[in-house]
Amino acid sequence: MQRAHASYDIIVIGGGINGAGIARDAALRQLRVLLLDAHDFGSGTTSWSSRLIHGGLRYLEHGEIPLVYESLHERRTLRRIAPHLVSPLRLVIPLYRGGSRAPWLVRLGMIAYDLLSLTKSLPRHRMLSRDALLGEAPGLAPEGLVAGASYFDAQVTHAERLVIENVVAAAQAGAAVRNHAPVNAIELRADGSHRVRFRHADGADEVASGRSVVNATGPWVDRLLALTGLELPRLIGGTKGSHLVLPPFTDAPRDAFYVEAPADGRPVFILPWNGQYLVGTTDIRFDDDPGEARASAAEVDYLLATLNRYFPRARVRPGNVLYAYAGVRPLPYRADGPESAITRRHIIHAHTGDATGLWSVIGGKLTTYRSLARQVVDRLQRALDGGGTRCRTATTPLPGGGELPATRLARLSCLSTAGRERWCALYGSRAARLADLVDAEPGLGAPLDDDGSSLAAEVAFAIREEFAGNLVDIVHRRLMTGLQPDQGNATAAAIAAVAAREFGWSEATQAAELRRLADYNRRLREPAEAGSVLR
Numbered sequence: 223m224q225r226a227h228a229s230y231d232i233i234v235i236g237g238g239i240n241g242a243g244i245a246r247d248a249a250l251r252q253l254r255v256l257l258l259d260a261h262d263f264g265s266g267t268t269s270w271s272s273r274l275i276h277g278g279l280r281y282l283e284h285g286e287i288p289l290v291y292e293s294l295h296e297r298r299t300l301r302r303i304a305p306h307l308v309s310p311l312r313l314v315i316p317l318y319r320g321g322s323r324a325p326w327l328v329r330l331g332m333i334a335y336d337l338l339s340l341t342k343s344l345p346r347h348r349m350l351s352r353d354a355l356l357g358e359a360p361g362l363a364p365e366g367l368v369a370g371a372s373y374f375d376a377q378v379t380h381a382e383r384l385v386i387e388n389v390v391a392a393a394q395a396g397a398a399v400r401n402h403a404p405v406n407a408i409e410l411r412a413d414g415s416h417r418v419r420f421r422h423a424d425g426a427d428e429v430a431s432g433r434s435v436v437n438a439t440g441p442w443v444d445r446l447l448a449l450t451g452l453e454l455p456r457l458i459g460g461t462k463g464s465h466l467v468l469p470p471f472t473d474a475p476r477d478a479f480y481v482e483a484p485a486d487g488r489p490v491f492i493l494p495w496n497g498q499y500l501v502g503t504t505d506i507r508f509d510d511d512p513g514e515a516r517a518s519a520a521e522v523d524y525l526l527a528t529l530n531r532y533f534p535r536a537r538v539r540p541g542n543v544l545y546a547y548a549g550v551r552p553l554p555y556r557a558d559g560p561e562s563a564i565t566r567r568h569i570i571h572a573h574t575g576d577a578t579g580l581w582s583v584i585g586g587k588l589t590t591y592r593s594l595a596r597q598v599v600d601r602l603q604r605a606l607d608g609g610g611t612r613c614r615t616a617t618t619p620l621p622g623g624g625e626l627p628a629t630r631l632a633r634l635s636c637l638s639t640a641g642r643e644r645w646c647a648l649y650g651s652r653a654a655r656l657a658d659l660v661d662a663e664p665g666l667g668a669p670l671d672d673d674g675s676s677l678a679a680e681v682a683f684a685i686r687e688e689f690a691g692n693l694v695d696i697v698h699r700r701l702m703t704g705l706q707p708d709q710g711n712a713t714a715a716a717i718a719a720v721a722a723r724e725f726g727w728s729e730a731t732q733a734a735e736l737r738r739l740a741d742y743n744r745r746l747r748e749p750a751e752a753g754s755v756l757r
Contacts, residue, residue, distance in 0.1 A: 230254045233432035237263040240586045241438035242388035243595035249395035251611045260404035262695045264385030267440045270549025275589045276375035293589045294339035304620045306650030311377040312477045319366040328371050344374035361473020361533050382699040387620040402691045408450045437582040441512035441550035459555035464517035464548040465502030471536040483528045490528045501525050517546035545746040554584050568594045622650025630654050636667040641675035670716045681720040693735040694742050709743040
């Protein structure tokens with residue numbers, strides 16, 4: 223079956239942070255928008271990031287001053303429009319004898335970093351003596367340590383929620399949003415009524431027409447371009463970045479650490495995150511299917527060697543790793559040269575000739591997604607009608623960015639104190655809508671766990687208002703229980719039972735969804751080499 227096509231100003235393909243941001247911006251400017259994703263929103267590269275909202279201190283080394291300035295500006299903006307999701311994070315750089323960065327050079331970089339963010343609300347940098355640093359982090363390796371430096375950036379614990387809030391905002395502004403809707407073909411037409419054929423979640427084929435088509439598929443950009451049937455140049459030369467998730471370890475630091483890998487001097491982060499520790503990342507050229515990217519055993523060893531070098535009493539081994547994940551950075555294609563030298567600036571590529579009307583987004587960072595979206599929509603508006611309305615995303619809070627409903631949640635007796643804190647951190651001001659659900663349907667006040675920190679209302683909310691289409695969506699990108707140490711196993715069955723009622727699943731479908739979730743979790747525990755299990 224094929225449905226009649228609808229007409230849009232812009233069809234955005236790819237529902238990661240960039241595509242979601244573009245859809246939100248365009249919809250707020252009253253453009254007719256369709257957002258498509260082959261899987262779930264935020265399930266690709268965005269989910270596999272370092273989860274930092276940072277100014278790009280290391281980009282100073284490559285002379286990318288405009289990128290650093292843009293990043294610092296966007297960090298401030300995101301803390302304003304999504305304060306529940308973006309939190310300050312103190313980072314520490316230990317400086318060792320023989321390292322690639324002398325203390326005076328680091329201090330110079332820190333001063334430049336502060337000068338580029340004069341209007342920031344976060345504290346300025348501090349240089350630390352050897353003794354002061356060891357006092358703050360007594361587990362740090364003392365041999366060869368000469369000094370240290372600290373500065374503040376920010377962290378988005380759940381980058382997936384940042385994507386979902388952008389998608390929800392786009393839909394509230396009038397955008398049509400479709401996940402689990404893979405594109406099958408793109409027909410670029412001379413009259414400007416371009417056609418995109420995609421498979422709807424119910425299995426039916428659907429065709430949409432758009433005056434412009436935006437390819438925001440990240441590392442899949444070239445694969446999507448192939449669907450046009452045109453001979454187009456290669457745009458993406460992705461590199462794989464892997465991360466390890468660890469439980470707290472012996473002498474684990476309170477603050478985030480930014481260190482040099484002993485093997486090659488590459489920067490690695492050791493980050494307190496979600497009650498655990500996130501260690502990453504690597505930077506390896508990757509030309510295979512981005513959906514198949516996984517942390518290799520060699521990468522696990524590389525990252526653990528780095529951690530154990532700086533915190534020697536940790537003695538972390540592969541068996542201590544809770545799980546690992548890998549994603550592919552959608553960097554511009556370069557045939558040779560070091561991976562670290564490839565620019566992290568985004569590029570907005572306007573195709574020409576037979577591909578006029580198609581735009582591809584190359585690169586981009588979690589931190590600067592809003593700025594990228596503004597630039598894309600500015601250019602689209604000029605191409606469509608030569609003018610248009612101004613961007614509003616810097617001053618319009620995301621849906622959960624309003625005042626936290628502390629008093630409202632305090633009246634919800636079925637939700638524990640820990641649950642109230644969790645709801646505020648995940649949903650922000652939208653937590654009040656969850657409370658309304660419980661009041662309207664008391665059965666949704668049933669706890670999903672033993673301590674009452676999550677309720678059945680969250681599952682209904684994920685399905686009714688946040689476009690969740692299956693159990694993996696709910697666990698890993700709505701309730702975020704899939705990123706807990708047990709990967710959400712303790713509450714999976716209870717969540718599936720609520721989802722079954724909402725979706726009308728049969729017992730067989732519910733069981734299949736639980737198996738699918740178990741397979742998804744298992745993949746995060748297995749490095750690329752078959753038969754090697756982390757935990």
